[in-house]
Every structure is written in C-alpha cells, then in structure tokens.
Amino acid sequence: MPGIYLHIPFCDTKCIYCDFYSITNHSKKNEFLAAIKKEIVSRSFELKDRKFDSIFFGGGTPSLLSREEFTSIFDTLYSHYNISTDSEITIESNPGTLDRNKLDEFRKLPLNRISFGVQSFIDEELKFLTRIHSANEAIESITNAKEAGFENINLDLIFALPEQSMESWKYNLEQAVKLNTTHISAYSLIFEKGTVLYSMRDKGEVNSADIELEQDMYEYTMEFLESAGYRQYEISNYAKPGFECRHNLKYWTLEEYISFGPSASSYIGNKRWTNVKNIGRYIDMVESGKHAADFVETIDESTSITEHIMLGLRSRGIVFDDFYNKHNIDFEKTYSAPIQSLLNDGYAVKNNSTLKLTRKGYAVCDEIVATLF
Ligand code: SF4
Structure with a gap:
C-alpha cells in the first residue's frame, strides 16, 4: 500500500x-x-x-x-x-x-x-x-x-x-x-x-x-x-x-508515496516529482491552484530496473519473484555473472527466493552497485 x-x-x-x-x-x-x-x-x-x-x-x-x-x-x-x-x-x-x-x-x-x-x-x-x-x-x-x-x-x-x-x-x-x-x-x-x-x-x-x-x-x-x-x-x-x-x-522497495510540503518528493505511477524548496513560493503556488512541483520526471523501465537493484541491495535484498513481476526479467539468469562474483567474495548470500548482501557486502554496497550492476 x-x-x-x-x-x-x-x-x-x-x-x-x-x-x-x-x-x-x-x-x-x-x-x-x-x-x-x-x-x-x-x-x-x-x-x-x-x-x-x-x-x-x-x-x-x-x-x-x-x-x-x-x-x-x-x-x-x-x-x-x-x-x-x-x-x-x-x-x-x-x-x-x-x-x-x-x-x-x-x-x-x-x-x-x-x-x-x-x-x-x-x-x-x-x-x-x-x-x-x-x-x-x-x-x-x-x-x-x-x-x-x-x-x-x-x-x-x-x-x-x-x-x-x-x-x-x-x-x-x-x-x-x-x-x-x-x-x-x-x-x-x-x-x-x-x-x-x-x-x-x-x-x-x-x-x-x-x-x-x-x-x-x-x-x-x-x-x-x-x-x-x-x-x-x-x-x-x-x-x-x-x-x-x-x-x-x-x-x-519502490512502493508509491504521496508527499506534501516544500521540498517533499512523491512517487506515483511512473512519475516522480519534488516540490519547490522555498516556503514563500510553495504557499503562492498552492494558493493559486498550481501544482507545487519544481520538477517532474518520468521513470522509464531502465531507471526503474537500476533503482530496484540499488535499493534492493541497500535494504532487504532482491526478491526474484518481485523483480520478475515488476520488470518481466529473470534476475538470477540475467545477472548470473555479478551474482556469482558477489557470492564467491562473500559479499552476498542467496537462497531460492532472494539475493541479499552480507555485512561485508553492506560495507561496500555503493561500489557493488556501481561496478557490478
Ligand atoms: S536543522 Fe537540525 S533539527 Fe532541523 S531538520 Fe536539520 S538536523 Fe533536524
């Protein structure tokens, strides 16, 4: 929800x-x-x-x-x-x-x-x-x-x-x-x-x-x-x-959220927007019936995949079924080489449903995302 x-x-x-x-x-x-x-x-x-x-x-x-x-x-x-x-x-x-x-x-x-x-x-x-x-x-x-x-x-x-x-x-x-x-x-x-x-x-x-x-x-x-x-x-x-x-x-986990107030970011459907970061402008825009967004971006499929991997690895791991349901991609097959490398180096553990970083992996999570995926 x-x-x-x-x-x-x-x-x-x-x-x-x-x-x-x-x-x-x-x-x-x-x-x-x-x-x-x-x-x-x-x-x-x-x-x-x-x-x-x-x-x-x-x-x-x-x-x-x-x-x-x-x-x-x-x-x-x-x-x-x-x-x-x-x-x-x-x-x-x-x-x-x-x-x-x-x-x-x-x-x-x-x-x-x-x-x-x-x-x-x-x-x-x-x-x-x-x-x-x-x-x-x-x-x-x-x-x-x-x-x-x-x-x-x-x-x-x-x-x-x-x-x-x-x-x-x-x-x-x-x-x-x-x-x-x-x-x-x-x-x-x-x-x-x-x-x-x-x-x-x-x-x-x-x-x-x-x-x-x-x-x-x-x-x-x-x-x-x-x-x-x-x-x-x-x-x-x-x-x-x-x-x-x-x-x-x-x-x-890339679920939707709606946000209110200056500087607040929302993610609904495939749109993400951030409100203006100035209270005076925010009040003027809302009071004149305008959308208070500073910019709106459309999240395309490739950005969505990258974010799914990055955010999944930073948190509870990548659940293969969720990944397939969202992107129609078999995560284990498509990323078999980087997955194997993470497992060999002790940076991640995998079971039938999920790939999850270990403590050692969390410590270098940004490098993992940048170099392997
Ligand atoms: S200025 Fe200090 S108290 Fe206010 S939001 Fe930033 S960290 Fe929190």
Missing part, C-alpha cells in the same frame, strides 16, 4: 551538517498550514482508488507543531484519503522541543511511532553538531515518550564525526541500546555541499574522519546492534523483530 509524507520545514536553529529544507523563521507558519491542507485536498482526487497504510511527519522539526495544528492536518487527511486503521503514523522530533506534557498531548493524536534525532550521547559532540539539546535531555525525552505510551520508538545517531574516537562511538551505541528502543538508525556524518560543515572543512577548520576508522565504526555498529537484538534491514537501519519502519521501506 502507498504511504503519505508531510514535510514540516520549521526548526529552532539550523544544525551545521543539515541539508534538509528547514527554516528558523516561523512567521509564515499559519499560511504554511493552510497551504499544506490545501495541497492535501488538491491531490486527493487523483488518488481516490488508493488505500494508504503509513503517514510520516518529517522535516524540519514536526514536533514544534501543537496538538491542535496536528489535529487539523489529520482531519484533512482522514476526510480526503482512504487510510488503513492499522497505519504506522510517525512523527520526527527533536528532543529539545518535547516535554512530558507535549508527549501526552501527542499520544492523544493518531501518532503511534516517534523518531528522535538524538545523534550523540556526548554533550561535546552535540555541541559540535549544534544540536539544541543535551544528552540527558535526549534520554529524558525518550523515557517520557515511553511513559506517555509510545511503544514504537526510533533514535537516530551519527558517527564518524571529526576527532571522534572508536571509544566514544562505542559509548554512544551502548547508551542507545540501554534505552531499549524498537529501532535505531545510525548514519555516518556526510559533508553535504551548501552546509556550514562543508565550508568549515573547506576553510580547514575541521577534517573528515579517517576512512578506515569510519569503516571500523560501521562494522562495529552492525555487529554490536545485531548482538543486542536489532536486525539490520537497510544499510543504516536496525530494528527489533517486527519494528522495521513501514514507511521508509516504501522508499527502498
């Missing part, structure tokens, strides 16, 4: 490493809320025949919105879309924006999954990343979320920070596991062009982590989280059994 994504672009401050579309000026919040509801309604007519089973509020910092603001968005969604009663409904949150009262309020909404951008359990690292919360505040937020009744909780961590040692990364993982959340995402720090962090490196103020150390951290993460009961189901994502993120899996 398809999913629904909503991009809430407001943040209290801009973190130095972040290249998501987010703004710290909240003066257009009310106009934005009116526009996103209008966009939700305007797209609903072409999606009447679809039933949705996930909703994801990302950003930005959706946890800055009030319960009332969420209620009006939910009312619009539920009155215009066919949404399954057992949907996974996630809110991304910044620990510095949530106290127990707000979590209690959020629990009264249809939200049933909460994702915390923790990033580190070491205050100096949080300070370097310009996060607005301390390690203790993050721990308190997660504890509060559990007490408020959230059972499905993710926490995000970042590794390979400049000057970060293996010991400090191990400490971060141990703290994360102690909190016993159902899901952990662990990403390496990326120096994205256009971010403050990128120009800091340009000016020689910081260095990227040593590549071998980053690789060691990644391998340790896979082993440590696996031994703590988390199953890796994507390069950077680990879940307790049954708690894989249903919404994110849609991106990795």
